[in-house]
Amino acid sequence: MNAYVLAGGRSTRMGRDKALVAYRGRPLVERAVHLLREAGLEAWIAGSRPDLQSFAPFVPDRYRECGPLGGIEAALSTGKSEWNLFLAVDMPLMTAAFLRYLKERVSITEAYATIPTMAGRPMPLCAVYHCELLGGIRRALDSGEYRVVRAVMEAAGSNLDLFSAEAVIAVRKDLTKNCKGATLAHRWFKNVNTTADLAQIVEREGDFCGEKQEEA
Known part of the structure; x- marks a missing residue:
């Protein structure tokens, strides 16, 4: 299994390059790469971002x-691994422990798409996708369908593992x-x-999970 940071967005709501926004003293993209490597995965960056190659x-x-779906298509098309874990660059509170759980779950179910849900909502940008989804994803992109959940679920068919993260x-x-503090x-x-989202996270710096907390 390889892993990819999805970092090709235009960051229009943030107003600046989201991948390079600092969290705990380091760019978000560095935090995401760190999480994937901490989970025991080889990390790549998916997206037309040669300027980020110093990170991975x-x-x-x-x-x-075409949004994140374009990055997922690019990663699956490399053919480097059957299963591929994806993590959005703007999800700094994700944990390496949960990413390792995704690996564990896929080894048991072998589902083509493994997507956690939170409060009933699919979280398709912290998920694992099999290379067999590539054809269906390309068909979605060619038809103008860029929504990740719809494209992936259509491509996976019955070979889909949509599970409750809360229950797990x-x-x-x-x-x-x-986890430290009141992290939920x-x-x-x-x-x-947005900058408001970042400020809200920073306000609750005590609420943090991580085996190896990086120095700010």
Whole structure:
């Protein structure tokens, strides 16, 4: 299994390059790469971002201006691994422990698409996708369908594992044993889309999960 940071967005709501916005003293893209490597995965960056190659090797988009789905297509098209874990660059509160759980779950279910849900909502940008989805994803992109959940679920068909993250975390205490403060699992999936989102996270710096907290 390889892993990819999805970092090809235009950051219009942030007003500046989201991938390079600092969190805990380091760019968000560096935080994401760190999480993937901490989970025992080889990290790549998916998106037309050669300027980020100092953080990890990058895979350029083949379908431009198509959002995260274009980055997923580019990663799957490399053929480097059957299963591929994806993490959005703007999800700094995600934990390496949960990413390792995704690897574990896929090894059991072998589902073509493994997508956690939080409060009933799919979280398709912290998920694992099999290379067999490539054809369906390309068809979606060619038809103008850029929504990740719809494209992936259509491509996966019945070979889909859509599971409740809350239910798993409730019984897997090992996933939260390194959390400090009042960190709640739903915040792991919090996207940093605006400066206000970032400020809210920084205000709660004590609420943090991580086996190896990076120095600010």
